[in-house]
Amino acid sequence: MPKDSGIGASSKRREDVRFLTGKGKYTDDMNVEGQAHCYILRSDVAHGTLDSVDTSAAADMPGVRGILTGEDFVEVGGLPCGWQVTDRFGEPMQEPKHPVIAHGKVRHVGDPIAVVVADTLAEARDAAEAIDVSITELSAVVDMAAALADGATKVHDDLTNNLCYDWGFVEENKDAVDEAIKGAHHVTTLELVNNRLVANPMEPRVAIGDYDASTNDHTLYTTSQNPHVIRLLMGAFVLGIPEHKLRVVAPDVGGGFGSKIYHYAEEAIVTVASKQFGCPVKWTSSRSEAFMSDAQGRDHVTKIELAMDENGKFLALRTDTMANMGAYLSTFSTCVPTWLHGTLMAGNYTTPLIYCNVKAVFTNTVPVDAYRGAGRPEATFQLERVIDMAAREMGIDPIELRMRNFVQPDQFPYQTPVAVVYDTGNYQGTMAKLLEVVDRDGFAARKAASAANGKLRGFGVASYIEACGIAPSSLVGALGARAGLYESATVRVNATGSISVMTGSHSHGQGHETTFAQVVSDMLGIEENAVEIVHGDTAKIPFGMGTYGSRSLAVGGSAMVKATEKIIKKATKIAAHLMEAAEVDVEFKDGQFSVAGTDKSVAWGEVCLAAYVPHNYPLEEIEPGLEESAFYDPANFTYPAGAYACEVEVDPDTGKVEICSFAAADDFGNVINPMIVEGQVHGGLAQGLGQALLENTVYDENGQLLTGSFMDYAMPRADDLPSFEVDHSSLTPCTHNPLGVKGCGEAGAIGSPPALVNAVIDALADKGVVHIDMPLSPSRVWAAMNQAG
Amino acid sequence: MYDFELVKPSSVADAAAALGDEDAQALSGGQTLIPTMKQRLAMPSKLVSLAGIEEMQGVAVSAVGGIRIGAATTHATVAKEVAGSYPALAALADGIGDPAVRNRGTIGGSLANNDPSACYPCGTLASGATINTNKRAIAADDFFVGLFETALEEGEIITSVDFPTPSAANYQKFDQPASRFALVGVMVAKFDDGVRVAVTGASESGVFRWSEAEAALNGNFSADAVAGLSVSADGLISDMHGSADYRAHLVGVLTMRAVAAC
């Protein structure tokens, strides 16, 4: 029987009432008394020296309160990068300064040049047109290989070249991998591109700075996935504002997908402008600005080689990747192609020897950072593509080849050759579940039916593993993270027994207000509605690291469980006192404390009241009140895994791909709210299939963004997608967090691109097509069919 | 957007007078013009709204088998009103953009704009329609001059479009994946005096008639008749969504499909 509340119940998302009735309170819905608006004049060339920015005429325009340029920020810190990668030779990465407003040079289309603050946005925009900017255009660095060539134009003049780092992992394995590949029975080699994406959350970014001169308090309202991280980065590293004088509020946020993790220039700009011009200052990104100022995702070019013995047993894997950083290092950009990518190259398999080389490259393009999946989709895509190609070359069924190489259920905990240890999993289990869901035996008949209609049908699978529940602080610290990655929670029991949970996690579509309440109410045996989740305001919540990397429930939820356990412990003491029993004899079940073997009992509400009205209370032993906090630092990553299948039909006359069916069998560990998990998978699949079929970010050779709007950047729409089959019943609970949960936010976007591409290549195999780079747009598929033939 | 003045005349004559001002521009459904103004790429000082002009609204089916569509009639209205009299044109209108676009955008605006990937220019040219303005009647064959260029003079207003109704017709639109305008669109219309084939989305100089296909179909109206034909890729659009070769290929495929569906 499905439960109707608590852990395991598909409770309706309580936040949807306000979202679906237009009552959500997003940053752009906020207007602070007396606020002015700012318009950001951005570079329309990709690379050039900024010779002069003359604002004198603009300053006299109607309504203008003030203008900021790069000059105003030379004294403050640049936007920081949160992860220092050490290269193959033990040297730190090259780390250029990232000025808040461009100074000396512009380095990508969209780089801010000047900021006009005026009474209205129209006035700010009018004045921006009166700013006289003189730029001497330089040749733009766009292609990564060209950027790395000797004598290439440098994006940053003060660096040696355009190479951020040359990373090798595991460096000690390099020679052994080379040897194994040399001597192998068969080596499959594939060169591929992981296409650059624009995150495009429905809500564009917004920032409002509000400075109170009477108290010297700064408030920043911003569209962020992690308000405390922004407070720390901007306060400590950029503007020098101590934490107690800076409040960061991230209210309802309309999707982030990673793009709202980072500290952006506009946050510092409105904060400075508010103080300097004596009024609250609001900036709202237009969609066009979002295309050229939100951090973009992916953009890897990879060569992967898989060595096998005559039975298809994987012997060694070698990869060579160029990863685009864009013009500057966004907050977590450097860890994505390294520690979130190289560590996943074992996939679900027992490949004993692995070596990844990653060269991170500066180009005159928008900065690139984590986007739903972050590094793990790039790892999974190349691995699952090369395995499919290997299966074809070796004449082994692609599922069979995977099965032969899966880590076996009895091998957990499994030490991979790429540092991480998988605590648990069952890859055969999810594959078997997948095959239950899809009718693979019926495929031949469906293919014949398609052929009769002039269509080519294909079937593809992919397995994936990801590292979620980011992350053990000591481990990531050793790897170069400049932050810890624990999470926090405060559980405040109110006097009448209702509960406010203050969490460091941030919900921007994930439904935490529902799921987290299910967990706490279940633990306390009280109504879900008696639990309120508070998030998104540094003035209300304990210091926490926010939401990304499918970490909220695994890490934030664990902190909440720990705090709730402390509450139960203290409440049990109070109950024991009220019942005049020994603490060890007190049981707590369904919101009722009782003494075993007696009829003595006391309800949750009575205990809470006693804590706040301590007339009859063990004051000599414990303090009044019932409020506990916990910080939880995970012992390991969690490793969600699964198997996906996709069936497509290709129209050979036009190259158009239609997805006929898509099935996902995931192991997320324990599931708190199946409906929400299913929704997360649907969203992830839509984004992954969007990457595989439609989305692409294209710059021309001058660094102009050709896909700067939805007229050319193809987002997936409902009618591009089939009705998904989603299953998460084959599960192995995480062994090291109290809820046994693994995280489900990114899986769909990780596992689906290779499944789709494998299906299309299967459809086109008879035409001699072995690979097509994403997105598999009609024109690319048609070109591939006609070139191969 | 810059400041502008908005006038709402109720007759074509008043609209024409208002458009006499320098920098005045006609506003119909605003689906093209308003976004351009928001990006500050267009800056008319005065907008003359055509939406309130009764004589430019609606669809009239004449007894002799022609259809007159008021220039300010929305795509949604056309889709509904000509579904019986000219189903291929109704389907074309119904395939433009999304419901919001179809409930605002108008045939007059689409023709005056002459986007090289738009649908109506294709439907109009294939139909051999006549574009009526406040000054004259212009044959479709003379109307579409080039990329975003028409035979319209400064301030000239399209008032209506006369469509002869074909005995059979079909419009095949292959979507550009992002905008869902036509990557290539082909309309085939069969009249007693001959077949007309128009192609949109493909050419660098806008919508055109594929005379070779027309000749072949006049002899034998079947998909097979055009199977061996191909347009030259010279002068066709090549962009990230498709090469000139691909577009040339699609013209052939879609023409066959349109004929087969007639």
Ligand SMILES: Cc1cc2nc3c(=O)[nH]c(=O)nc-3n(C[C@H](O)[C@H](O)[C@H](O)COP(=O)(O)OP(=O)(O)OC[C@H]3O[C@@H](n4cnc5c(N)ncnc54)[C@H](O)[C@@H]3O)c2cc1C
């Ligand atoms: C999201 C989206 C998707 C779209 N998809 C498609 C599609 O798939 N296929 C397609 O064909 N189109 C598509 N369009 C364009 C749509 O059909 C527009 O309606 C059309 O291009 C312009 O019509 P309008 O009435 O909105 O004209 P407006 O934007 O008002 O005007 C356009 C231009 O025409 C002039 N003008 C308007 N009316 C007249 C007149 N009567 N006489 C003289 N000049 C006039 C205006 O001055 C202006 O220069 C799409 C548009 C959008 C926004």
